Amino acid sequence: MKNRRRFLAFGAGVLAGCKKAPDSESGAHMRVYGERAPGETSARWILELSASPGTGSSRTPLADLYGTITPTSLHYERHHSGVPAIEASKHELVIHGLVEKPLVLTMEDIRKFPSFSRTYFMECGGNTMGEQRGNTQPDVQRSHGLLSGAEWTGVPLREVLKAVGVKPEAKWMIAEGADAGRMARSIPIEKVMDDALLAYGQNGEALRPEQGYPLRLFLPGWEGNTCVKWLHRLQFADAPAYSAKETAYYTELGKDGKAQIFTFVMEARSVITRPSGLQKIAPGFHEITGLAWTGKGRITQVEVSVDGGKTWAEAELQQPVLPLALVRFRYPWTWDGKEAVIQSRCTDETGFLQPTHEELVEVRGSNSGYHYNAIKPWRVGADGMVTHV
Amino acid sequence: MKNRRRFLAFGAGVLAGCKKAPDSESGAHMRVYGERAPGETSARWILELSASPGTGSSRTPLADLYGTITPTSLHYERHHSGVPAIEASKHELVIHGLVEKPLVLTMEDIRKFPSFSRTYFMECGGNTMGEQRGNTQPDVQRSHGLLSGAEWTGVPLREVLKAVGVKPEAKWMIAEGADAGRMARSIPIEKVMDDALLAYGQNGEALRPEQGYPLRLFLPGWEGNTCVKWLHRLQFADAPAYSAKETAYYTELGKDGKAQIFTFVMEARSVITRPSGLQKIAPGFHEITGLAWTGKGRITQVEVSVDGGKTWAEAELQQPVLPLALVRFRYPWTWDGKEAVIQSRCTDETGFLQPTHEELVEVRGSNSGYHYNAIKPWRVGADGMVTHV
Numbered sequence: 001m002k003n004r005r006r007f008l009a010f011g012a013g014v015l016a017g018c019k020k021a022p023d024s025e026s027g028a029h030m031r032v033y034g035e036r037a038p039g040e041t042s043a044r045w046i047l048e049l050s051a052s053p054g055t056g057s058s059r060t061p062l063a064d065l066y067g068t069i070t071p072t073s074l075h076y077e078r079h080h081s082g083v084p085a086i087e088a089s090k091h092e093l094v095i096h097g098l099v100e101k102p103l104v105l106t107m108e109d110i111r112k113f114p115s116f117s118r119t120y121f122m123e124c125g126g127n128t129m130g131e132q133r134g135n136t137q138p139d140v141q142r143s144h145g146l147l148s149g150a151e152w153t154g155v156p157l158r159e160v161l162k163a164v165g166v167k168p169e170a171k172w173m174i175a176e177g178a179d180a181g182r183m184a185r186s187i188p189i190e191k192v193m194d195d196a197l198l199a200y201g202q203n204g205e206a207l208r209p210e211q212g213y214p215l216r217l218f219l220p221g222w223e224g225n226t227c228v229k230w231l232h233r234l235q236f237a238d239a240p241a242y243s244a245k246e247t248a249y250y251t252e253l254g255k256d257g258k259a260q261i262f263t264f265v266m267e268a269r270s271v272i273t274r275p276s277g278l279q280k281i282a283p284g285f286h287e288i289t290g291l292a293w294t295g296k297g298r299i300t301q302v303e304v305s306v307d308g309g310k311t312w313a314e315a316e317l318q319q320p321v322l323p324l325a326l327v328r329f330r331y332p333w334t335w336d337g338k339e340a341v342i343q344s345r346c347t348d349e350t351g352f353l354q355p356t357h358e359e360l361v362e363v364r365g366s367n368s369g370y371h372y373n374a375i376k377p378w379r380v381g382a383d384g385m386v387t388h389v
Numbered sequence: 390m391k392n393r394r395r396f397l398a399f400g401a402g403v404l405a406g407c408k409k410a411p412d413s414e415s416g417a418h419m420r421v422y423g424e425r426a427p428g429e430t431s432a433r434w435i436l437e438l439s440a441s442p443g444t445g446s447s448r449t450p451l452a453d454l455y456g457t458i459t460p461t462s463l464h465y466e467r468h469h470s471g472v473p474a475i476e477a478s479k480h481e482l483v484i485h486g487l488v489e490k491p492l493v494l495t496m497e498d499i500r501k502f503p504s505f506s507r508t509y510f511m512e513c514g515g516n517t518m519g520e521q522r523g524n525t526q527p528d529v530q531r532s533h534g535l536l537s538g539a540e541w542t543g544v545p546l547r548e549v550l551k552a553v554g555v556k557p558e559a560k561w562m563i564a565e566g567a568d569a570g571r572m573a574r575s576i577p578i579e580k581v582m583d584d585a586l587l588a589y590g591q592n593g594e595a596l597r598p599e600q601g602y603p604l605r606l607f608l609p610g611w612e613g614n615t616c617v618k619w620l621h622r623l624q625f626a627d628a629p630a631y632s633a634k635e636t637a638y639y640t641e642l643g644k645d646g647k648a649q650i651f652t653f654v655m656e657a658r659s660v661i662t663r664p665s666g667l668q669k670i671a672p673g674f675h676e677i678t679g680l681a682w683t684g685k686g687r688i689t690q691v692e693v694s695v696d697g698g699k700t701w702a703e704a705e706l707q708q709p710v711l712p713l714a715l716v717r718f719r720y721p722w723t724w725d726g727k728e729a730v731i732q733s734r735c736t737d738e739t740g741f742l743q744p745t746h747e748e749l750v751e752v753r754g755s756n757s758g759y760h761y762n763a764i765k766p767w768r769v770g771a772d773g774m775v776t777h778v
Contacts (some may be wrong), residue, residue, distance in 0.1 A: 205460045209421065320709055
């Protein structure tokens with residue numbers, strides 16, 4: 001009982017040397033579907049690119065986030081013709097073209113197949129594209145926010161295709177969405193048969209409308225635009241469709257002026273998310289943290305430099321490091337209050353080392369900006385303000 | 390151009406043998422913080438246990454969920470005095486008792502420490518407690534829904550304690566919440582110094598109010614009640630506090646009538662979530678899926694029986710299998726339309742095999758129901774209705 005008394009006596013005694021105990025609050029009722037605390041206001045940054053509603057992008061507030069899972073409500077978006085309102089019970093997927101037996105599948109049909117879940121990153125092929133041409137953004141949300149991570153659930157597409165029988169001469173699959181613009185992309189058959197997913201779940205629940213509800217093509221490690229939302233048609237063909245989004249957009253104009261199309265894979269990349277642009281820090285201890293990812297498998301190392309790239313030290317990677325998923329890195333830093341330039345670089349299992357901006361432009365030129373993946377330095381001023389270099 | 394023409398001609402030709410293409414929808418504007426599709430209505434099941442608001446539980450709709458991450462909006466809750474409305478900027482954590490230097494930390498102070506993120510399950514010590522005494526629930530949400538999984542972020546408590554200097558004679562830490570009832574639990578110092586987390590993040594963003602905003606003690610693998618929400622005080626002592634929630638509740642009355650207290654660890658367990666109670670299935674192919682978890686490390690195997698426990702077959706485990714986290718299992722089954730009893734059992738890395746109800750009651754009796762972890766059989770009737778056995 002001695003200890004119980006001491007415990008109960010807490011309010012009167014021990015805290016005298018500290019501050020007063022917080023007032024307790026009376027309880028609220030429970031909710032069937034939870035919401036954020038009123039004081040939490042982290043938001044996607046929306047850039048409308050057209051007079052038609054919902055055309056443009058919304059970017060993930062990377063500087064605010066923890067860990068490796070992006071809250072579904074804050075997952076990035078890039079829409080070319082807005083977000084259609086689709087009822088799952090009326091949605092159908094048509095599979096046709098070079099197949100033995102064309103099929104129309106309802107969502108109920110699709111959910112009956114064996115399911116598969118895995119954590120993957122998704123990045124827009126145009127993330128940070130301005131920087132290749134020297135156009136900068138003031139903060140990491142605007143510069144790198146077309147990037148998110150989630151646990152995706154669906155049906156491996158190859159399982160569904162057993163039911164239609166893809167003909168040997170089918171070398172491409174043309175995937176089309178049910179948005180007003182019928183966004184379409186051509187996918188090589190090898191990717192289709194490897195790890196393509198007909199995704200209907202994200203972070204445990206049904207896809208959100210902005211993520212392609214009720215059905216999205218998910219291609220692990222490939223540019224987000226190939227992960228066709230509101231998926232309603234898969235056509236097998238012997239050649240690509242050469243759709244607008246793979247010829248007029250999502251192609252890269254090289255240094256020699258020639259366009260490279262079908263550059264699907266997102267290469268290795270990392271960025272410091274805290275401290276980052278528009279934040280202000282004080283001298284003393286800071287954890288430098290950020291994200292690394294690669295469309296080519298696993299991140300093997302992230303290094304951090306706090307002296308403008310003269311020296312590099314290995315950061316700690318959050319475990320487990322999953323292939324084709326966001327990797328959180330952390331590095332302890334005590335800032336002495338003098339101007340500093342901080343940056344991260346990653347290496348993936350292919351041995352690829354993330355390049356500097358100068359190295360990237362030397363190879364690729366600055367005609368384009370898709371798949372830009374250079375090192376991102378942030379300057380910490382003597383006043384503690386973090387700005388784009 | 391041949392292929393482009395073929396692609397554009399799609400609407401007129403290829404679909405003639407299928408159904409018509411769905412109508413396209415005009416786009417909606419983007420939102421800074423996303424919401425579910427209007428047709429998605431999965432909800433927590435709320436059981437109010439008192440006239441005071443928010444006292445009771447809300448249970449996760451396990452049968453509706455995919456993968457291993459529980460959407461934060463659907464994470465289970467168990468409150469003893471409702472959900473307090475706390476402003477993070479005013480919240481403080483007091484650390485005192487048998488320490489060299491008592492401390493009061495703001496949330497800003499706590500977020501400055503090195504951070505840590507990991508995916509863990511959380512289960513209420515009283516999940517499914519009625520079944521030990523033969524009281525059943527009709528569906529898996531009501532019977533097993535005090536169980537969820539999330540990526541948690543915070544500060545390893547041992548890092549923070551370096552700043553206060555815990556005295557050698559401190560064997561227990563008493564953790565108290567800022568709810569109206571000041572819910573408190575006593576935690577052995579070994580767990581505190583092992584993997585206890587001062588958690589402020591869940592699935593990438595700040596904790597929700599119902600999960601302890603802005604600060605929760607998180608003890609991986611231990612009963613949810615020890616993960617004190619709205620954490621505002623840690624007192625180090627040479628003995629437990631013997632608080633109400635560790636003596637009157639969350640103690641187990643054994644077969645011999647003696648109470649066992651401080652039974653913290655959640656033992657290995659699994660349950661089939663689909664098909665499960667109140668669902669109706671048709672003859673043909675079904676994926677049997679569910680969750681397994683253990684507070685003692687890693688799940689090593691899940692087996693499924695579709696013949697009332699006579700024979701068992703190994704289920705596939707979603708990769709990677711993480712320690713102290715929910716594990717999704719899947720097993721293909723073709724139902725012949727005859728009455729069947731389906732169930733799962735798991736083994737963890739300690740070699741523990743999940744017991745049957747009869748085996749559990751034989752050892753523990755039926756005076757209590759905390760930490761109930763027996764196999765859960767579901768009967769599939771000849772009409773396809775799934776019911777509790």
